[in-house]
Amino acid sequence: MITASNITKSFDGVQVLKGISVTFEKGKTNLIIGQSGSGKTVFLKCMLGLFEPTTGEILYERTNASKLTTSDRQKLRSEIGTVFQGSALFDSMTVEQNVKFPLEMFANMTEKQMRDRVDEVLERVNLTNARKKYPSEISGGMQKRVAIARAIVNNPKYLFCDEPNSGLDPQTSQLIDKLIHEITQEYNTTTIINTHDMNSVLEIGEKIVYLKNGYKEWEGDKNSIIVAENKPLQDFVFSSPIFKKAREAMLYEINNFKNKN
Ligand SMILES: Nc1ncnc2c1ncn2[C@@H]1O[C@H](COP(=O)(O)OP(=O)(O)OP(=O)(O)O)[C@@H](O)[C@H]1O
Numbered sequence: 001m002i003t004a005s006n007i008t009k010s011f012d013g014v015q016v017l018k019g020i021s022v023t024f025e026k027g028k029t030n031l032i033i034g035q036s037g038s039g040k041t042v043f044l045k046c047m048l049g050l051f052e053p054t055t056g057e058i059l060y061e062r063t064n065a066s067k068l069t070t071s072d073r074q075k076l077r078s079e080i081g082t083v084f085q086g087s088a089l090f091d092s093m094t095v096e097q098n099v100k101f102p103l104e105m106f107a108n109m110t111e112k113q114m115r116d117r118v119d120e121v122l123e124r125v126n127l128t129n130a131r132k133k134y135p136s137e138i139s140g141g142m143q144k145r146v147a148i149a150r151a152i153v154n155n156p157k158y159l160f161c162d163e164p165n166s167g168l169d170p171q172t173s174q175l176i177d178k179l180i181h182e183i184t185q186e187y188n189t190t191t192i193i194n195t196h197d198m199n200s201v202l203e204i205g206e207k208i209v210y211l212k213n214g215y216k217e218w219e220g221d222k223n224s225i226i227v228a229e230n231k232p233l234q235d236f237v238f239s240s241p242i243f244k245k246a247r248e249a250m251l252y253e254i255n256n257f258k259n260k261n
Pocket residue numbers: 011016034035036037038039040041042043
């Protein structure tokens with residue numbers, strides 16, 4: 001579980017996060033959504049310790065992340081997996097070398113133990129056959145799966161994903177969402193995803209936090225988002241005509257069901 005408590009963040013006196021409080025639970029896919037510039041990445045970076053919040057605190061379980069000793073900070077770092085935009089793989093390393101990298105950095109394992117663990121996660125993301133390839137030799141969807149394998153190789157407690165579907169076709173996006181959702185349940189991770197993808201919101205949004213101009217405007221889940229009476233949220237999530245129609249159809253079904261029961 002990660003708890004953000006009254007987080008503000010200013011750059012040169014300009015406040016971009018304006019007092020965000022939210023709890024992200026373990027074993028759930030938590031999504032952060034919002035217009036460009038609403039503060040999603042800054043918030044994610046505050047939680048990851050890449051930015052120091054101006055005020056407020058981030059708790060990992062009950063531990064204040066900004067008050068850790070160097071060795072505790074290193075330990076926490078080893079418990080966090082990240083999937084960044086563009087996959088951020090090392091171009092000069094093969095798929096298996098990329099996945100092994102966090103083990104070499106953080107794990108106290110023999111060479112054989114590391115090889116076995118790499119085999120295990122490559123199998124999990126269905127990339128065993130691509131192990132000797134370089135990132136430039138595989139597709140964008142496969143690169144994302146390498147990034148996910150690398151993020152989970154250390155058995156993380158926390159998984160952060162920044163725009164995991166960017167640049168992927170809709171079908172591959174769905175596969176990546178499904179994989180992240182399954183891994184969240186299998187590893188019981190507290191998973192936090194920044195996304196612009198409304199399919200993800202409606203498919204895997206077990207908790208959704210909507211940021212607007214640096215404020216938390218709304219929070220809920222993929223079911224409550226449909227009936228939420230929050231105009232900025234509805235205008236944002238259901239902005240495309242097709243999503244608007246789908247929402248109207250779902251509301252119609254819900255009302256019919258209510259009237260019959
Ligand atoms: N290092 C920085 N220094 C100054 N201002 C910053 C910095 N990082 C972000 N900002 C500002 O903070 C605001 C929020 O940016 P942020 O990147 O968090 O938005 P976002 O919601 O992630 O947008 P997008 O969806 O386009 O990625 C923006 O106005 C941005 O210019």
